Amino acid sequence: MPLGIIFKRALRDIRQNLVTHVMTTIVVALTCLVFIFFSVFSLNLQRIADHFGKELAIVVYLKKDMPQDKIPSLYQKIVGMDGIESVRFVSSEEAFKRLEKYFKDEKEVLEGVDPLFLPPSFEIQIDRAVYNPGRVRSIAQKFADWPEVQKVQYGKEWVDRLESFSKAVKAAVVASAVLLLVMAAFVVSNTIKLTVYARQDEIEIMRLVGATNGFIQGPFLLASFLQGVSGSLAAIVAGLFCYEYVLNIITQTELIKSLNLQFLPPLYMLTIVLVSGIFCVAGTAMALRRFLTL
Amino acid sequence: MLSGDQSVIELREVQKKYAPDIVALEEADLTISKGEFVFLTGPSGAGKSTLLRMLYKAEEPTGGSIIIDGVDLSSLSKSQIPQLRRKVGVIFQDFKLLFNKTVFENVALSLEVLGLKKNQLSSRVRQVVEGVGLSDKLHRKVVQLSGGEQQRVAIARAVVNRPPIILADEPTGNLDRKRTTEVVALMEELNARGATILFATHDENLFTDTHRRVLRLKDGKIEEL
Known part of the structure; x- marks a missing residue:
């Protein structure tokens, strides 16, 4: 069956039932819009988490009685590890100087204190390109297992909270994606079902003359694909407008500006359009299977 | 017109029963040769429509076998049924037309399902519509036509793809005498061009003076008259 004929018939069907098709497309668009909202929120939350997470450093405190000659080899060991961006050694003396600086006007507090009482440490920055909260934790755990290490600090609670929140939002996005796409497919398949009901005579006649x-099915499937695609495209355009509008309001502060918030990447948008079209076709195919028996 | 013994419609001990105990056909045997024009008669409810429906596989027999143009219908898969229906043109008593579409659109449907484009099918549709005497109403909606004209549209649709077999199910049931004569004449013309025709009717006037073969369906059996 030439695609041209199916395309022509599909367009003719849409023209003849324009109101129904437009209403369905709007429902698909609204459904996709909710999903796009969740996606943009999740994506930017991840960006924010990354932005702040990258600022976190791991501080590895060494045992005070550790021989000084072991420090270069430890340094080399850390630098050679995967996912490490930079390493800085902080001696006991330097740590004490920082403490003095911190107390500034109340230096007398430190009078009589041994300048070597603070342990030496390594301040380690994680590679930004491979950063994620789980990775920070696993690297920190490796340091903690070394015999020369007294203690490891890395803002554990903050990283953990960030990670669990980020996971929750991701799960919400996935769940909403499945739920909303199933809903879109359901709405489209029901519209098509109504169209099939309305045109049962015509379908029966077509079957009798050898169709x-x-x-x-071709025109029905094509019409539902067009509904899925046009609905999701409309949702992307509407979502982009809403995003720009909200962005204009909230980027008054420097902090928000520095976060460099973004809309969905092009590949993500393309996926939404295709998946929406495919789901609508699948829903319609299932609805038609029950109606069209020879 | 008879053009030899090559059978195009064959029924072998065909049975059709409906639950609980209604017998529409009981061990019916029938052979119709290529190019024959056969009347099938019997009172209303005798099973004429059921028999025709089984010939284009809209219904299945409960026993026996039906062979159309050498093909046993029980061997056909669902995807092969459209091929059978393209070989068998059916004219229905209730016309089965799309009333909100034009004469052209209704007739063209039989060619559209074959994948023909509008420019390919247009001349064929015009020719057939002219043949049934409706060329001046080509772009009228079917709902605007009289019963006789609607029946002629149904005939045009059934024959436009030149099927070798035409099944007519009470095609004159809703028509007056004049229109009935026109339809029968049209069917005879199609037969003269080579189509095998099985014409179901309960109107005995149509075949009393004819030389055509007449079959009667009675108590589930097919009898030759």
Whole structure:
């Protein structure tokens, strides 16, 4: 069956039932818009988490009685590890100087204190390109297992909270994606079902004059694909407008500006459009299977 | 017109029963040769429509076998049924037309399902519509036509793809005498061009003076008259 004929018939069907098709497309668009909202929120939350997470450093405190000659080899060992961006050694003396600086006007507090009482440490920055909260934890755990290490600090609670929140939002996005796409497919398949009901006589006649299932189903499937695609495209355009509008309001502060918030990447948008179209076709195919028996 | 013994419609001990105990056909045997024009008669409810429906596989027999143009219908898969229906043109008593579409659109449907484009099918549709005497109403909606004209549209749709077999199910059931004569004449013309025709009717006037073969369906059996 030439695609041109199916395309023509699909367009004719849409023209003849324009109101129904437009209403369905709007429902698909609204459904996709909710999903796009969740996606943009999740994506930017991840960006924010990354932005702040990258500022976190791991501080590895060494045992005070550790021989000084072991420090270069430890340094080399850390630098050679995967996912490490930079390493800085802080001696006991330097740590004490920082403490003095911190107390500034109340230096007398430190009078009589041994300048070597603070342990030497390594301040380690994680590679930004491979940063994620789970990775920070696993690297910190490796340091903690070394015999020369007294203690490891890395803002554990902050990283953990960030990670669990980020996971929750991701799960919400996935759940909403499945739920909303199923809903869109359901709405589209029901519209098509109503159209099939309305045109049962025509379908029966087509069957009697020798139409194949492909000839009968093709225009319905194509119409639902067009609804899925046009609905999701409309949702992307509307979502982009809403995003720009909200961005204009909230980027008054320097902090928000520095976060460099973004809309969905092009590949993500393309996926939404295709998946929406495919789900609508799948829903319609299932609805038609029950109606169109020879 | 008879053009030899090559059978195009064959029924072998065909049975059709409906639950609980209604017998529409009981061990019916029938052979119709290529190019024959056969009347099938019997009172209303005798099973004429059921028999025709089984010939284009809208219904399945409960026993026996039906062979159309050498093909046993029980061997056909669902995807092969459209091929059978393209070989068998059916004219229905209730016309089965799309009333909100034009004469052209209704007739063209039989060619559209074959995948023909508008420019390919246009001349064929015009020719057939002219043949049934409706060329001046080509772009009228079917709902605007009289019963006789609607029946002629149904005939045009059934024959436009030149099927070798035409099944007519009470095609004159809703028509007056004049229109009935026109339809029968049209069917005879199609037969003269080579189509095998099985014409179901309960109107005995149509075949009393004819030389055509007449079959009667009675108590589930097919009898030759």
